Amino acid sequence: MTSHRFSSLGPLTGSIRVPGDKSISHRSLMFAGLALGRSRITGLLEGEDVLATAAAMRQFGAQIAREANGSWVVDGVGVGSLLEPQQALDMGNSGTSTRLLMGLVAGHAISATFVGDASLSGRPMKRVIDPLVMMGASIEASAGGTLPLMLRGASPAVPITYRLPVASAQVKSAVLLAGLNTPGITRVIEPIPTRDHTERMLTGFGAKLEVGTENGETVIAIHGEADLKPMDVTVPGDPSSAAFFMVAASIVPGSDLTIMNVGLNPTRAGLLHVLRQMGADITEVNPREVGGEPVADLRVRHATLKGIDVDPAIAPAMIDEFPVLFVASALASGTTRTTGLEELRVKESDRLATMAAALTLAGARVEEHEDGLIIHGTGGEPLSGTTEGANVATRLDHRIAMSMAVAGLVSRGGVSVDDISPINTSFPTFMGLLEEAAR
Numbered sequence: 357m358t359s360h361r362f363s364s365l366g367p368l369t370g371s372i373r374v375p376g377d378k379s380i381s382h383r384s385l386m387f388a389g390l391a392l393g394r395s396r397i398t399g400l401l402e403g404e405d406v407l408a409t410a411a412a413m414r415q416f417g418a419q420i421a422r423e424a425n426g427s428w429v430v431d432g433v434g435v436g437s438l439l440e441p442q443q444a445l446d447m448g449n450s451g452t453s454t455r456l457l458m459g460l461v462a463g464h465a466i467s468a469t470f471v472g473d474a475s476l477s478g479r480p481m482k483r484v485i486d487p488l489v490m491m492g493a494s495i496e497a498s499a500g501g502t503l504p505l506m507l508r509g510a511s512p513a514v515p516i517t518y519r520l521p522v523a524s525a526q527v528k529s530a531v532l533l534a535g536l537n538t539p540g541i542t543r544v545i546e547p548i549p550t551r552d553h554t555e556r557m558l559t560g561f562g563a564k565l566e567v568g569t570e571n572g573e574t575v576i577a578i579h580g581e582a583d584l585k586p587m588d589v590t591v592p593g594d595p596s597s598a599a600f601f602m603v604a605a606s607i608v609p610g611s612d613l614t615i616m617n618v619g620l621n622p623t624r625a626g627l628l629h630v631l632r633q634m635g636a637d638i639t640e641v642n643p644r645e646v647g648g649e650p651v652a653d654l655r656v657r658h659a660t661l662k663g664i665d666v667d668p669a670i671a672p673a674m675i676d677e678f679p680v681l682f683v684a685s686a687l688a689s690g691t692t693r694t695t696g697l698e699e700l701r702v703k704e705s706d707r708l709a710t711m712a713a714a715l716t717l718a719g720a721r722v723e724e725h726e727d728g729l730i731i732h733g734t735g736g737e738p739l740s741g742t743t744e745g746a747n748v749a750t751r752l753d754h755r756i757a758m759s760m761a762v763a764g765l766v767s768r769g770g771v772s773v774d775d776i777s778p779i780n781t782s783f784p785t786f787m788g789l790l791e792e793a794a795r
């Protein structure tokens with residue numbers, strides 16, 4: 357545990373570059389590791405979660421190396437040729453690694469044991485276990501359907517049509533990855549759209565994948581026993597990491613910060629819309645495409661934010677950004693109401709409870725409800741901050757630590773966070789960039 361006190365630093369100015377997108381980084385290692393031949397990945401996020409995926413793919417037989425210039429070279433094993441891991445796969449804090457790789461193992465004639473840290477070991481895996489068992493995998497999980505668990509894949513697995521009971525890109529991706537080595541066509545019906553990186557990237561790697569609509573719902577079909585061909589991937593900057601700086605520059609007076617190379621895939625860009633609705637001053641500079649994804653530089657200037665009712669329909673497009681949106685709301689004028697956020701209770705921590713407690717400790721006025729928070733903003737006045745000796749509990753959740761760091765910037769007395777080490781799971785350069793922007 358490494359505690360840290362975040363205090364006001366002055367306006368955020370200049371330009372910064374956030375690291376590569378976490379979702380795309382995981383998938384680039386997985387798909388390159390499944391292609392036959394050599395792929396090269398530029399801009400890979402070198403956070404602990406992604407490194408857990410790299411270590412697992414190595415156990416499956418892929419060769420993965422980092423070059424001196426920072427790009428990663430992957431020699432894949434081929435779909436259908438995964439080796440059985442010799443040791444338990446240590447997924448650390450990473451739900452994405454766990455759920456997607458469970459899907460991958462499910463379609464191969466191998467067994468694997470998945471273990472993780474205390475946070476990950478409390479997170480629900482039944483949502484992936486259910487469809488994977490339907491496809492023929494056998495799974496022994498801990499009581500409550502959690503890690504540690506042992507998964508025995510099926511080969512051949514059985515193609516299914518699966519309608520997602522929760523809006524989850526991880527569950528969708530797990531079924532599609534299981535479908536990669538399954539004869540026939542595996543279908544996922546998605547009533548509520550979630551991030552579509554798996555669909556875009558698998559198509560890029562040469563899989564036959566069709567996306568259509570039936571009765572207003574998205575249907576994704578993957579043709580099994582796919583052959584993936586290697587490709588070069590450029591990973592755009594992570595909008596979920598940019599989010600902390602978008603909010604920080606919006607609420608710290610005098611700020612004028614440009615965040616370079618931010619991915620703006622519509623399934624990820626919800627925070628930008630919501631902040632603009634609240635009155636944020638964010639302009640998209642030099643819109644372009646990077647690695648098949650829309651990208652722009654974001655120029656963010658301080659603005660007076662006002663509280664709003666956040667439309668629950670936008671939640672999947674900003675599911676990881678609510679903790680920091682709560683901080684923006686705490687500084688807005690008036691009340692912000694969020695609803696439909698039950699999924700936040702099963703992230704790296706229960707993000708409704710953890711953020712309600714953290715913001716309250718820092719002096720904000722917060723009401724916690726079953727499916728969202730109601731936050732009465734200060735109208736731009738700084739928060740009081742945490743009192744001497746009172747630490748915000750981050751509960752092994754990187755996004756809580758970074759959100760409360762942003763809260764510290766707009767507090768009178770500073771905000772103490774009990775543990776900043778989880779930041780390394782997704783955004784190892786966060787502390788340095790914060791100092792750089794506020795210098």
Ligand code: S3P
Nearest residue numbers: 379452523524525526527675676
């Ligand atoms: C992710 C999907 C989301 C998100 C997570 C990354 C992905 O999880 O919260 O950080 O890369 O597919 P859910 O699928 O559980 O919503």
